[in-house]
Amino acid sequence: MSDLLWIFISTLLINNFVLAYFLGICPFLGVSQRLDTAFRLGMATVFVMLITAFCVWFLNTYILIHAPYLRLISFIVVIASTVQFIEMVIKKLSPALFKALGIFLPLITTNCAILGLAIFTTNKGYGLVQGLVYALGAGLGFTLALVLMAGLRQETELAPVPRLIRGTAMNLIIAGILSTAFMGFAGLFSAT
Amino acid sequence: MPKTKPDAYQEFIKGLWRENPVFVQVLGMCPMLAVTNSAENAIVMGGATFFVLVGSSCLVSALQRWIPRQVRIATYIIIIATFVTVIDLSLESLLPRLHKELGPFIPLIVVNCMILGRQEAFASRHSVRLALVDALGMAIGFFFALFALGSVREILGVGSLLGVNLFGPNFEPWVIMILPPGGFLTLGLLLLFFNWLKERKEQLLRRLDAMEAQGQ
Numbered sequence: 001m002s003d004l005l006w007i008f009i010s011t012l013l014i015n016n017f018v019l020a021y022f023l024g025i026c027p028f029l030g031v032s033q034r035l036d037t038a039f040r041l042g043m044a045t046v047f048v049m050l051i052t053a054f055c056v057w058f059l060n061t062y063i064l065i066h067a068p069y070l071r072l073i074s075f076i077v078v079i080a081s082t083v084q085f086i087e088m089v090i091k092k093l094s095p096a097l098f099k100a101l102g103i104f105l106p107l108i109t110t111n112c113a114i115l116g117l118a119i120f121t122t123n124k125g126y127g128l129v130q131g132l133v134y135a136l137g138a139g140l141g142f143t144l145a146l147v148l149m150a151g152l153r154q155e156t157e158l159a160p161v162p163r164l165i166r167g168t169a170m171n172l173i174i175a176g177i178l179s180t181a182f183m184g185f186a187g188l189f190s191a192t
Numbered sequence: 193m194p195k196t197k198p199d200a201y202q203e204f205i206k207g208l209w210r211e212n213p214v215f216v217q218v219l220g221m222c223p224m225l226a227v228t229n230s231a232e233n234a235i236v237m238g239g240a241t242f243f244v245l246v247g248s249s250c251l252v253s254a255l256q257r258w259i260p261r262q263v264r265i266a267t268y269i270i271i272i273a274t275f276v277t278v279i280d281l282s283l284e285s286l287l288p289r290l291h292k293e294l295g296p297f298i299p300l301i302v303v304n305c306m307i308l309g310r311q312e313a314f315a316s317r318h319s320v321r322l323a324l325v326d327a328l329g330m331a332i333g334f335f336f337a338l339f340a341l342g343s344v345r346e347i348l349g350v351g352s353l354l355g356v357n358l359f360g361p362n363f364e365p366w367v368i369m370i371l372p373p374g375g376f377l378t379l380g381l382l383l384l385f386f387n388w389l390k391e392r393k394e395q396l397l398r399r400l401d402a403m404e405a406q407g408q
Contacts, residue, residue, distance in 0.1 A: 020372050025221035026305050069281070072299050073273045080266055112222040112303045119296040164387055168218050172380030179373040 004133045007126075011137030014186050017113050018145035019179040024113030028146060029171055038150035040097055042143025044086065046136065049117055051082050053135035056118045057128045075118045083114075113142055148178060203322055204329040213306045213330055214337035215386045220306030224338060225375035227297050231354050234342025236290050238335035240283065240298060244275045245307050245334075249315040249327035256316050268311040269302065276302045306334065344378050345369045 017023045024045075031041050055078045064071055091098045117138050121131045152174050161170060213219050220241075227237045248271050252259075259267050280298045283291045291298065301307070310330055315323040343353055349369030351359045368374050 022222050022224075022226040022372065022375065023300075025225065026219075029218070029221070069277060072277050072280070072302060073270060076269050076273050076302060077266070080269060112300050115303045116296060116300060119299055123296065164391055165384055167387075169380050169383040169387060172376050172383065176373045176376030176380060179376055180368070183371065183373065 004130065007130060007133050008137040009188070011134055012141040012144070013182065014188060016141045016145055016182055017116065017138050018142055019175070019182045021116065023116040024111050024142055027111060028149060028175070029168060032146055032150040032153055032171075035147060035150045035154060038146040039143065042139070042146050044090070045111070045113065045142055046139030048079075048082060048086060048114055049135040049139040049142075050132060051086075052079055052114055052118055053121060053131040054128070055079070055082065056121050057126075057131050060122055071122070075115060079114050079118065113138065145178070149175065152178070200322060200325045203326045206329060208329055208333045208336070211330075212333040212337060214334060215383060218383075219309055220304045220334060221379075223297050223300060223304055224341065225372075225379060227294055228338055228342040228345055228375060229349065229370040230346045231339060231343040233290070233294060234338040235335075236283070236287065236294060237297065238331075238338040240276075240279045241301055241304065241307070241334055241338075242331040243279050244272060244301050245310065245331045246324065246327045247275045248272045248307065249310060249323045250320055252311045253315040253318060253320045253323035259316070264316065265308070265312070268308060268316075272307055272311070273302050306330070341375075341378055341382065344382070345374055349374060 011017070015021060018025065018028050027041060027045075032038050056075065059074055059078065064074065087098075117135055121134060124134075126134055149171075153171065156170065156174070165173075210216070214221075214224055223237055223241070227233045248268070251271050252268055255271075276299060279301075280291075283294075283298060310327060314326050318326070347353055347358060348366045349371075351357060351363040351365050366374075369378065
């Protein structure tokens with residue numbers, strides 16, 4: 001139990017996918033203008049990640065032991081079809097959400113956080129439950145970073161920032177400061 | 193600007209500077225930030241991306257007539273994944289130490305948005321020759337950006353470049369530069385520098401225009 005808790009906390013805060021591993025930077029910079037959109041994209045990512053973790057476990061246990069060199073290709077195909085599936089479900093259930101997420105929904109496929117999750121789970125040799133917990137922590141960590149970033153960006157909209165620094169340059173510097181703050185979590189578990 | 197027919201030289205040169213994938217289009221950030229904590233890693237990553245981009249661009253543009261539109265993205269990804277598997281396994285046997293250091297980021301070239309973007313925006317609509325030239329330009333531009341970021345971070349974070357010590361024993365390294373926040377900060381400042389260059393050029397042009405208007 002404590003093992004699972006440790007996996008969860010460490011992926012959520014210490015090894016945050018966005019701020020420590022640089023995975024999923026494209027949506028992090030692209031979809032963080034508004035809080036609610038950022039939150040929804042985060043939730044969609046959590047969902048895709050949980051399904052990915054399940055697929056990866058299945059592939060690793062039953063198929064890839066026979067053909068390890070197909071790992072990358074089969075991961076990508078499975079993830080792409082999952083995202084396609086989610087896109088169809090969201091389009092059917094909530095057209096407003098579909099419109100809000102726009103182009104970035106298909107881009108979850110090319111979100112490195114998803115493939116990164118698949119590769120990290122395989123490298124660490126996690127089982128099904130550990131993998132799911134890891135995916136949940138990673139997804140929520142991604143959402144946390146995205147929402148924090150969106151909040152900061154909304155604040156800076158009105159701030160008197162020089163025109164030259166506005167845009168990606170400022171966002172990256174904000175992300176750097178956020179990442180420095182998250183490094184503080186590294187001391188969370190060293191005492192125990 | 194007026195362009196009657198695509199000119200190979202223009203297609204090549206645009207990837208290097210005017211449409212540099214990193215500094216102007218801000219694509220392919222994930223590998224960009226993650227592996228650039230030393231110039232050596234940046235070179236290996238740039239080389240691997242170069243191989244994948246050039247190979248898949250040629251293949252995609254050669255096969256464009258047979259790829260159905262509905263499944264084109266999936267097809268591109270499978271083509272890219274094939275090239276990445278090739279380079280991943282080759283690096284593992286040729287340069288095991290660097291492969292271990294780069295870890296999961298070599299397989300992650302598959303999801304580099306820059307590569308998929310080039311297939312969708314360029315290679316799938318142009319001849320093999322132009323696609324090759326475009327891929328070469330973009331890949332060299334990406335390589336240049338990786339190397340710039342990697343060497344700045346290594347010089348400030350370790351005090352060396354490609355393992356050669358630059359400042360002698362009294363240099364206090366800025367450890368933060370090789371840690372994750374350093375990546376964000378360095379790239380942010382580099383982008384700021386590029387914005388400044390662009391702004392200065394525009395101001396210069398405006399001043400020249402004004403001078404011409406005065407002269408007449």
